[in-house]
Amino acid sequence: MPEIKINPDDYFTFKFQEGKIAYTAGEESAFVIPAEALSEFANLLEREPSNVLYTLGLCVGRHFGRSLSAMYGDQGLDADASPEDFLNNINGILSLHGYGLVSLETWGDVLLFEWETVVDDRPLAVHFQEGVLCGILRVFTGRDFEVSAMGNFSKGPGKYCAGNYKMIQWVKELIKKGVVEGEIVSRLNRGEHLK
Amino acid sequence: MDTEKKIQLLHEMLEKVHVRRRSVGGSIPVIPAAPSLMAEPVFTAYPQEVRTSIIPDMRTVKEDLAASGEGVIISQEEMIATEEDIPFIPEEFEKKEAAEEPFQERQSEASIVSMEDIIFSDQPKEEPEELAADVEVGESTDEVQIIPAVLEIKDREARDERPSEEDFEFPEVESLPPPPPGERREYDELLLAAQREEERAPAAGPEPEPEAQPEPEPLKTVSPGSLAGPEADAMPIPEGKILEGLPPIKEARPFSATGAVPAKVPRTIGGLLQRAFSVGEEEKK
Numbered sequence: 139m140p141e142i143k144i145n146p147d148d149y150f151t152f153k154f155q156e157g158k159i160a161y162t163a164g165e166e167s168a169f170v171i172p173a174e175a176l177s178e179f180a181n182l183l184e185r186e187p188s189n190v191l192y193t194l195g196l197c198v199g200r201h202f203g204r205s206l207s208a209m210y211g212d213q214g215l216d217a218d219a220s221p222e223d224f225l226n227n228i229n230g231i232l233s234l235h236g237y238g239l240v241s242l243e244t245w246g247d248v249l250l251f252e253w254e255t256v257v258d259d260r261p262l263a264v265h266f267q268e269g270v271l272c273g274i275l276r277v278f279t280g281r282d283f284e285v286s287a288m289g290n291f292s293k294g295p296g297k298y299c300a301g302n303y304k305m306i307q308w309v310k311e312l313i314k315k316g317v318v319e320g321e322i323v324s325r326l327n328r329g330e331h332l333k
Numbered sequence: 334m335d336t337e338k339k340i341q342l343l344h345e346m347l348e349k350v351h352v353r354r355r356s357v358g359g360s361i362p363v364i365p366a367a368p369s370l371m372a373e374p375v376f377t378a379y380p381q382e383v384r385t386s387i388i389p390d391m392r393t394v395k396e397d398l399a400a401s402g403e404g405v406i407i408s409q410e411e412m413i414a415t416e417e418d419i420p421f422i423p424e425e426f427e428k429k430e431a432a433e434e435p436f437q438e439r440q441s442e443a444s445i446v447s448m449e450d451i452i453f454s455d456q457p458k459e460e461p462e463e464l465a466a467d468v469e470v471g472e473s474t475d476e477v478q479i480i481p482a483v484l485e486i487k488d489r490e491a492r493d494e495r496p497s498e499e500d501f502e503f504p505e506v507e508s509l510p511p512p513p514p515g516e517r518r519e520y521d522e523l524l525l526a527a528q529r530e531e532e533r534a535p536a537a538g539p540e541p542e543p544e545a546q547p548e549p550e551p552l553k554t555v556s557p558g559s560l561a562g563p564e565a566d567a568m569p570i571p572e573g574k575i576l577e578g579l580p581p582i583k584e585a586r587p588f589s590a591t592g593a594v595p596a597k598v599p600r601t602i603g604g605l606l607q608r609a610f611s612v613g614e615e616e617k618k
Contacts, residue, residue, distance in 0.1 A: 213603070214603070215603040215604075215606055215607045216603050217601065217602055217603040218601045218603060219601060219602050219603075220600065220601065220602065221600075221601075221602045221605055223602070224602035242605075244605060246612075247608050247609065247611075247612040248609065248612055249605060249606070249608075249609035275606065278606075279603075279606050279607075279610070281606075281610055283606075283610065300606075300609055301609055301610060301612055302610050302611065305612055326612050327612065329612075331612075
């Protein structure tokens with residue numbers, strides 16, 4: 139079994155006299171957003187709530203990405219860790235924040251992350267998770283990764299496609315048109331998004 | 334890992350893990366959501382398309398057609414199509430092939446039975462349901478199954494029974510009761526097409542001189558109907574089924590027919606992410 143590098147003992151420092159939580163590694167402040175609050179937040183937004191949630195997730199994801207990258211010596215794409223090892227550590231970070239677990243699937247060249255929704259019955263919250271994954275991948279790889287949910291799922295596990303900007307914009311267009319996940323993946327593998 | 338093991342690990346973790354309350358000392362036990370439950374590898378490498386398992390069959394079809402000098406061009410969509418989308422192979426083509434091929438060469442495949450020698454049975458057959466009709470062959474009790482576009486004949490050779498001429502002495506068509514009017518229309522049409530085909534076919538004669546044989550035609554784009562004469566030419570050609578050329582082999586590559594992941598799949602997270610970032614670019618090159 140791959141070694142898990144997460145040490146929950148020292149991950150957070152709860153500063154009760156200040157009423158704050160800090161990431162022990164970098165003295166950066168942290169706060170945990172209750173899922174219920176995020177759900178209400180999504181309901182209150184009227185204008186482009188998806189963008190707000192995505193941006194919020196992106197900020198969170200960048201922080202996660204820095205933690206993850208440090209575990210692999212900031213090697214980025216040169217990291218020779220196994221996918222299992224990578225996922226165990228990314229799941230450690232997500233779990234410490236109550237964000238659930240992700241799994242990874244390869245469909246040809248296409249990479250899909252499967253991740254349960256952090257807030258049930260709130261499809262908009264999926265944009266938050268898109269941002270989190272995107273932030274993690276951008277910081278870890280140093281590339282301008284984009285992420286798109288493969289549908290408007292609101293409950294249970296959903297799949298997220300990761301790739302470059304052009305590819306993900308193409309994927310989002312197909313999703314809007316109602317193209318199913320399997321067909322999108324097949325067409326991506328044929329390079330149709332490059333035409 | 335079963336649930337019991339997970340619970341056990343969770344309890345162990347509860348005993349070990351404490352988040353330090355540094356400012357005031359002491360510690361608060363917390364339940365880590367992750368490590369104890371992460372023992373199972375969550376990475377899964379899916380073979381992408383189980384559906385691609387039909388590729389070898391399609392290649393076989395292509396090779397057979399190429400060997401006969403005629404070619405049906407198959408698009409990549411068809412190669413990864415579902416079973417229901419397997420391209421239509423006109424029965425006239427099958428029949429023509431059977432008529433042109435010497436009997437000795439077909440011994441290992443099946444006995445040749447003309448459509449004229451088939452008596453349709455009006456008795457419904459219980460199984461299998463998908464069969465379009467049940468027929469009897471001459472005086473024999475052998476059954477011949479007809480499904481759309483494919484004529485399957487049980488092979489006597491499979492039972493080591495070498496077919497004799499008697500096996501092909503079938504009753505005259507005229508002596509048979511005609512099918513009820515309005516029924517079996519499509520088979521009537523098939524019979525008619527078979528008769529016309531036979532009329533057009535040259536009389537059997539001595540083997541032509543080798544130099545008199547025409548050069549085999551190169552592989553070409555043809556429509557399914559054009560193989561069987563003018564009647565079949567009128568058949569509608571399904572849109573999107575014919576392409577100008579054969580797809581390159583690598584386009585049908587993504588995964589092997591056995592579902593095994595090809596060796597080129599990177600096994601490091603860096604490699605996987607690098608590949609995901611440039612999906613399709615390699616194919617375009």
